[in-house]
Amino acid sequence: NAGVMQNPRHLVRRRGQEARLRCSPMKGHSHVYWYRQLPEEGLKFMVYLQKENIIDESGMPKERFSAEFPKEGPSILRIQQVVRGDSAAYFCASSPWVGEAFFGQGTRLTVV
Amino acid sequence: KNEVEQSPQNLTAQEGEFITINCSYSVGISALHWLQQHPGGGIVSLFMLSSGKKKHGRLIATINIQEKHSSLHITASHPRDSAVYICAVRVGNNDMRFGAGTRLTVKP
Numbered sequence: 001n002a003g004v005m006q007n008p009r010h011l012v013r014r015r016g017q018e019a020r021l022r023c024s025p026m027k028g029h030s031h032v033y034w035y036r037q038l039p040e041e042g043l044k045f046m047v048y049l050q051k052e053n054i055i056d057e058s059g060m061p062k063e064r065f066s067a068e069f070p071k072e073g074p075s076i077l078r079i080q081q082v083v084r085g086d087s088a089a090y091f092c093a094s095s096p097w098v099g100e101a102f103f104g105q106g107t108r109l110t111v112v
Numbered sequence: 113k114n115e116v117e118q119s120p121q122n123l124t125a126q127e128g129e130f131i132t133i134n135c136s137y138s139v140g141i142s143a144l145h146w147l148q149q150h151p152g153g154g155i156v157s158l159f160m161l162s163s164g165k166k167k168h169g170r171l172i173a174t175i176n177i178q179e180k181h182s183s184l185h186i187t188a189s190h191p192r193d194s195a196v197y198i199c200a201v202r203v204g205n206n207d208m209r210f211g212a213g214t215r216l217t218v219k220p
Binding site for chain 1: 145147153154155156157160198200207208209210211212213
């Protein structure tokens with residue numbers, strides 16, 4: 001049973017481009033969480049999803065950011081028109097129930 | 113003031129020393145997590161606690177719900193324990209709030 005898989009591990013985008021970050025939860029896990037870790041800062045909750053539903057997006061910036069967790073396939077965090085301030089590590093975690101969380105290796109986004 | 117405070121921010125120890133990292137929180141929680149983040153950045157969940165004490169190998173985590181305080185102990189520390197240790201609390205079902213982390217360096 002592979003762990004939580006995130007890809008790509010590293011992503012470089014120019015200002016104004018779109019970034020798509022993927023997270024494949026552990027087998028059997030239907031809860032997915034996205035977190036952001038800005039340079040020299042702690043982790044911050046962004047969004048919590050279950051299959052085909054956004055349960056809590058209170059941590060998501062109001063513009064340019066969106067997330068989905070379709071019935072089939074990975075969860076996607078999408079950032080449109082990236083800016084330098086979006087450079088961060090984005091972590092995904094999954095769980096089979098509300099509670100225990102298993103983290104992925106993260107995607108490090110650099111906006112140049 | 114941060115809702116989750118960790119101390120110390122940085123900790124250097126000699127191999128073999130007993131290490132304690134503290135976490136205090138100011139919100140009502142459903143669970144507390146201790147996480148480990150190595151250089152290169154992957155995060156590993158060490159413990160999830162809602163009461164009492166848990167032990168895994170050389171790691172021990174305790175929580176005092178009344179005092180809103182948790183400790184992570186490492187016995188017989190080793191250089192491979194060098195990492196950032198993060199305390200995180202789950203608020204309700206969804207939201208996890210994180211401490212700033214404690215950077216541990218264990219010297220041989």
